[in-house]
Amino acid sequence: MPRSYVHEARKRVGPKRARIRPIIERLERAHPDATIALRSESPLQLLVAVMLSAQTTDVNVNRVTPALFAKYKRPEDYLAVPREELERDIYATGFFRQKARSLRGTMKMLVEEFDGEVPRSIDELVRLPGVARKTANVVAAELGNPQGIVVDTHVRRLSQRLGLTRQEDPVKIERDLIKLVPREDWGRFPHLLIWHGRRVCIARRPLCEVCVINDLCPASRV
Numbered sequence: 001m002p003r004s005y006v007h008e009a010r011k012r013v014g015p016k017r018a019r020i021r022p023i024i025e026r027l028e029r030a031h032p033d034a035t036i037a038l039r040s041e042s043p044l045q046l047l048v049a050v051m052l053s054a055q056t057t058d059v060n061v062n063r064v065t066p067a068l069f070a071k072y073k074r075p076e077d078y079l080a081v082p083r084e085e086l087e088r089d090i091y092a093t094g095f096f097r098q099k100a101r102s103l104r105g106t107m108k109m110l111v112e113e114f115d116g117e118v119p120r121s122i123d124e125l126v127r128l129p130g131v132a133r134k135t136a137n138v139v140a141a142e143l144g145n146p147q148g149i150v151v152d153t154h155v156r157r158l159s160q161r162l163g164l165t166r167q168e169d170p171v172k173i174e175r176d177l178i179k180l181v182p183r184e185d186w187g188r189f190p191h192l193l194i195w196h197g198r199r200v201c202i203a204r205r206p207l208c209e210v211c212v213i214n215d216l217c218p219a220s221r222v
């Protein structure tokens, strides 16, 4: 897109600080069901589901976890079986060897250092083997203590299209969003962008004509 056109488009929609509130409010109305797609019923199940979701779809993880959670109820249960057995039980989520290693390392640390409980802070969560910042962010936010903003492929694409960031790197995008999005919305905001990205602002063919924020978006095609 030529620079002058981008500049014109940004001018047309106004500064991002003035747009962020209406963007959030309209997306909330458009996607009242926007929540995490991974199914879990406890902090431990949530942590496991998020760890398994790396490099695969949430649908795939949701197919595997009912049987997994019925069999492995406590951190100790993941350590009580041979590693190969756990690998078989999570095989369908892909990268099963690496994920089994991470799960066992995490469960060991939960037992030894956290009394078998899932910690709530990002600093503690990222100490768990195989738990990267993105996983920690998702878990902390779902447990009611968001300390950052999760940036996945949808959040990245929509933040750029909406002119909320000019960055490419997820860490830098998160930094921009943290400055812009009100703290009480840190947990919900990524879900709104993710669901809007799946349903409307699709990567290859954004449906700008039916988008509820097209007048607030410098990338709008209408």
Ligand code: SF4
Pocket (backbone or CB within 6 Å): 161, 162, 200, 201, 202, 206, 207, 208, 211, 212, 213, 214, 215, 217, 218, 219, 220, 221
């Ligand atoms: S107007 Fe188009 S590009 Fe902008 S958020 Fe909506 S669908 Fe995406």
